Amino acid sequence: MVDQESGTGTHRLRLGILGAGMIATVDYGVLPGMQHISDKVEVVAIADPVVDRARNAASKFGIPNYYASLREMLDDPRVEAVANLTPIPLHAETSLEIVKRGKHLVSEKPLATTMRDADSIIAAASASGVVIVCSPPDLLFSQYSEARRLLKEDAIGKVAFARVQSSHAGPGGGPEDQAWPTDPTWFYQEGSGPLFDMGVYGIHQITGLLGAAKRVSAFSGITEPTRTVRGGPFKGTEMTVTANDNNLFMLDFGHSTFAVVDGTFNVHASRSPKVEIFARKGTMSIYKQGPKLLEIFRTDAAPGLDGWIEPSSWPRANNDHANRLKKAIMEEHLADCVRSGSRPILSAEHARHALEIMLAVSTSAVEGRVVDLATTF
Ligand SMILES: NC(=O)c1ccc[n+]([C@@H]2O[C@H](COP(=O)([O-])OP(=O)(O)OC[C@H]3O[C@@H](n4cnc5c(N)ncnc54)[C@H](O)[C@@H]3O)[C@@H](O)[C@H]2O)c1
Numbered sequence: 001m002v003d004q005e006s007g008t009g010t011h012r013l014r015l016g017i018l019g020a021g022m023i024a025t026v027d028y029g030v031l032p033g034m035q036h037i038s039d040k041v042e043v044v045a046i047a048d049p050v051v052d053r054a055r056n057a058a059s060k061f062g063i064p065n066y067y068a069s070l071r072e073m074l075d076d077p078r079v080e081a082v083a084n085l086t087p088i089p090l091h092a093e094t095s096l097e098i099v100k101r102g103k104h105l106v107s108e109k110p111l112a113t114t115m116r117d118a119d120s121i122i123a124a125a126s127a128s129g130v131v132i133v134c135s136p137p138d139l140l141f142s143q144y145s146e147a148r149r150l151l152k153e154d155a156i157g158k159v160a161f162a163r164v165q166s167s168h169a170g171p172g173g174g175p176e177d178q179a180w181p182t183d184p185t186w187f188y189q190e191g192s193g194p195l196f197d198m199g200v201y202g203i204h205q206i207t208g209l210l211g212a213a214k215r216v217s218a219f220s221g222i223t224e225p226t227r228t229v230r231g232g233p234f235k236g237t238e239m240t241v242t243a244n245d246n247n248l249f250m251l252d253f254g255h256s257t258f259a260v261v262d263g264t265f266n267v268h269a270s271r272s273p274k275v276e277i278f279a280r281k282g283t284m285s286i287y288k289q290g291p292k293l294l295e296i297f298r299t300d301a302a303p304g305l306d307g308w309i310e311p312s313s314w315p316r317a318n319n320d321h322a323n324r325l326k327k328a329i330m331e332e333h334l335a336d337c338v339r340s341g342s343r344p345i346l347s348a349e350h351a352r353h354a355l356e357i358m359l360a361v362s363t364s365a366v367e368g369r370v371v372d373l374a375t376t377f
Helices: 029-039 051-061 072-076 090-098 115-128 142-152 182-190 193-210 317-340 348-368
Strands: 013-018 043-048 065-067 081-084 104-107 133-134 159-164 214-223 226-228 238-240 246-254 259-264 273-277 282-286 296-301 305-309
Touching: 013 072, 029 051, 029 193, 043 072, 043 159, 043 317, 051 065, 051 072, 065 072, 065 090, 072 081, 072 090, 072 182, 081 090, 081 214, 081 238, 081 317, 090 104, 090 115, 115 348, 133 317, 133 348, 142 182, 142 273, 142 296, 142 317, 159 238, 182 193, 193 246, 193 259, 214 348, 226 348, 238 317, 246 348, 282 317
Parallel strands: 013 043, 013 081, 043 065, 081 104, 104 133, 159 259
Antiparallel strands: 159 273, 214 246, 226 238, 246 259, 273 282, 282 296, 296 305
16 A cells, blocks of 8 residues: 555554553553554554553653543544554444544454444444454464364364363452452453453354354353452452353354353363364364464374374464564554455454354343344354
């Protein structure tokens, strides 16, 4: 694309950051990763109603402008895209305003918390001609792109079922060395919770691999009514839990292909893969980190021999770039899609399907029935 200001082919997407909290600023967050994509993206502004946070982040990361509100940032003509890093209940109203004002959007997950809001955001983006990229980013990681390729090539045969682990111990649930730097209380309250915060990862992973689901059946509840922050500046804070923090659900993909997914704040530790897929000719195991990222068990891997195959070079090597960028991989994906005109892998339509599943989990658990899904991506 030719830069309309400079006439060169080196246009950098001018990005505003909305929300100067944890995910904007921590080591694995968005701003520290920006240095690796400075040829594609330029951070020109940051906004947070706690204006000291915006000011401090601007000073730490060399951002030229800071604002106390989204509106002021959207009035800045230099801003052509916004990364929405606000708490979950604010995603919909802020994202809608961003796309209505003709700015491209990177949204933290989930895209919204109602189907109506998700539809409005997608319609407004289409009317404005802007691109939406929605977290989580996992499908950009090579273990998932390779897994998708292998499934498409029928490497393990017809899929029977998958087990997907999509939980952690909850914000503030880790010890001192994993301390939460900001007050994590909002994660446990109605409108947030582990389904929107964590289950969303597993839903994107498994639907990214197997395609859109058709039906949902779920159990959901509150494990304990209060929790105490274990470490960090908010250590000892008593948090009232009003969002269900324990969700287990099953997805039906049709043709007798199923998945079971957890979305809880109750997993302190686990030795299981993130995703395991069991199929008629073998098994596929996908890991988040560690020495192995993808393994396949194949019947007749060699004539008469069943066994595990672990790729020795990929996908680890292919993830070096992603590991450097960390959360900024989303902003790179947006810049690439805007520049090339290609459809995002992390599309808003996929995020809307994931949201429909999450809402169906709640309906299914409350009403004790299987819920049909209508969307696809
Ligand atoms: N913390 C993580 O490890 C993590 C990881 C992945 C995704 N996320 C997602 O990132 C988002 C933010 O999470 P976080 O942990 O950074 O939360 P946080 O509470 O640390 O930060 C949120 C920030 O948004 C600001 N804010 C509130 N209302 C705003 C508004 N109207 N406009 C602009 N800013 C506003 C708050 O003042 C705060 O600084 C959530 O959607 C969360 O699910 C967080």
